Amino acid sequence: MYSQRQSEADTGCKLDASDLKDSVELVVGALHPLMYVIDNDSEMKMFLEEHVPTNTGSQDLDISNMELSWLPKVIKDFVLPSGYPGNRHHMAVGVGSFSGTSAAASAAAIRWVSKDGIGALGRFFIGGRFGNLFDDDPKQWRMYADFVGSAGSIFDLCTPLYPSYFLPLASLGNLAKAVGRGLKDPSFRVIQNHFAIAGNLGDVAAKEEVWEVAAELLGLSLGILALDTPGISKSYPTLALTWLSVRILHLWFRYQSLSVLQFNTINLKRARILVNSHVLHCTVPGINECNRMESILLWQRFLRPRIIFEVSLEEMINGRKYRSMIKQLLHLYKGEKYFLVVNQLNPTDIQVFVSFKEGATSLSVFRSVWQTYWLYQNWGWSDNIFDQLEQSLVELKDRFPDLLQQLTDAGWDTNNLSLKVPKEMSIKELPAPS
Structure with missing residues (x-):
């Protein structure tokens, strides 16, 4: 049965034209894409189809693909930028050297593995796993970076209380x-x-480096002054309270500095604000107003409606209701580059x-948000x-x-929308053979 279906898929699924009059073939893009064939009775059949990459005509792209053909896709996605090599110049990785006495090497290795190495693994994971998120919402991730960094300082602050656990706390x-830092x-x-x-x-x-160094020098001076004050340095609760006050003040200043940033590009958060205003009032807020309305701390998953x-x-198409209207949906969205269905969680959501x-x-993403x-x-x-x-x-169609x-x-950059289309899963529409 598998061989027969695979053969049908490889030959293009040759079916009678009369049977495919109202049919649409859908191919879900993946490493081993699946072909969905919906017949006149809304029955969905699934076939495996071998993916044959098309020739882009770029010699550099082909060479890069050949050089990295041995590397598994999951590792490519982790260590290489999204879209590589088509959107990057040639890359290189430098290799350093290490020398020294055996005793120094042993001490450095133990320290690196036990403390610094764990931190390096954290940055390694952030850069590999979440590298495609920072362009969309830099305000949010810059703020989260300070929250996470503050949490790290709390562990350092706890080391005097539990000296026997210095190494795990410091790690x-x-x-x-x-x-x-990987987020920052x-x-x-x-x-x-x-x-x-x-x-x-x-x-x-x-110039940013100048401001940062100046702030660090000021902070070091205040820290030395605080440690030289007996009432602070000899009382741990006072020291901890002083640190907490300074850290909260720092986070508040960080939030205020990010709140005044004004981007004229449209990411998903700003798209929601603009679209909601247009749907309700047929107007859009300006760049300053929209950036002030943008929530820096709130994640997308907590915004309503949830997309x-x-x-x-x-x-x-899960459930009989959508399965019975699948051909209607296919016809309905023939003029769009997406499919959209609604799942009503409760009467109000x-x-x-x-x-x-x-x-x-x-x-296409912007249009789906408006709908x-x-x-x-x-x-x-x-x-x-x-x-x-x-x-x-x-x-x-009428109002977009x-x-x-x-x-x-209003001055928005509509030619550079920061609305990424997910590439891991896509649907390919094939015309029915005549």
């Missing part, structure tokens, strides 16, 4: 600080680039599942879910051009 402190550096580079409006990133980075991207086809087709762009908010604000006017989806698409025009007039 956990280094780990937290390293994770905080990439997100801050994005913020630095935001300030370099004249292409003077090097100058901006150098879940990169949903598999099985999840989207809904969540939206979105899956993107091959060829979807950031604009989501229209459904959220107008949900329940009809008992027929399909009617509500259809009406939302009609509204999207006005949204883009208002954004352009």
Whole structure:
């Protein structure tokens, strides 16, 4: 049975044209993509299809792929930038050397593995696993970096209380600080680039270094002054309270400094604010107002309505209700680069599942957000879910051009949307053979 189906998939699934009059073939992109064939009775059949990469015509790209063909995909995604090698120049990794006496080497190795090595592993994990998040929301991750770094300092502060546990406490402190630095550096580079409006990133980075060193010197001076004060240095509770007060003040200043940043690019948080305003009032807030309204601390998953991207086809059509209307949904979204369905959690709350087709762009993500908010604000006017989806698409088609025009007039950069399309799972629509 498997061989027969694989053969059918390899030959393009040659079926009679009359049987495919109202049919659509969907291919879910993956390492071993699955082909879904929906017939006139809404029965879904699944086939395995071998993926044959297309020739992009770029010799450098082909050479890079050949050189790294031996490397598993999961490792490539972890250690290489997203989209490599198509969006990066040639890369190189430097290798250093170590020399010294055996005693010094042993001591350094023990210290590195037990304390510094754990911190290095933290940065290694953050850079490999979350490297694609910092461009979307640098304010949030810069703030989280300070929270995590503060947690690391708490472990250091606890070492005098538990001297016998110095090594594990210091190791956990280094780990937290390293994770905080792993969050801080990439997100801050994005913020630095935001300030370099004249292409003077090097100058901006150098002046930032001056301010940072000045602040560090001031902090060291205040620290020495505090330690020389008997009432502070000889009383641990007073010392801990002083540290806590300074740390809270630091976090508050950090939050205020990030709150005044004004990005003219549209990420998912700002897209939600802009779209909600347009759906309700047919207007959009300006750059200053929208950036003030943007929540720095709140995660996307806690925003309402909840939007879940990169949903598999099985999840989207799960249940008899969607399975019975699958052909209607396919026809409904033939003009869009995504599929969107609604899961009503309770009478007052809904969540939206979105899956993107091959060829979807950031604009497709933006359109799906607009449709989501229209459904959220107008949900329940009809008992027929399909009617509500259809009406939302009609509204999207009529009103979305006005949204883009208002954004352009307000100074928003609509040509550089920070709305990434998930690439791990996509749906390919194939025309039925004639």
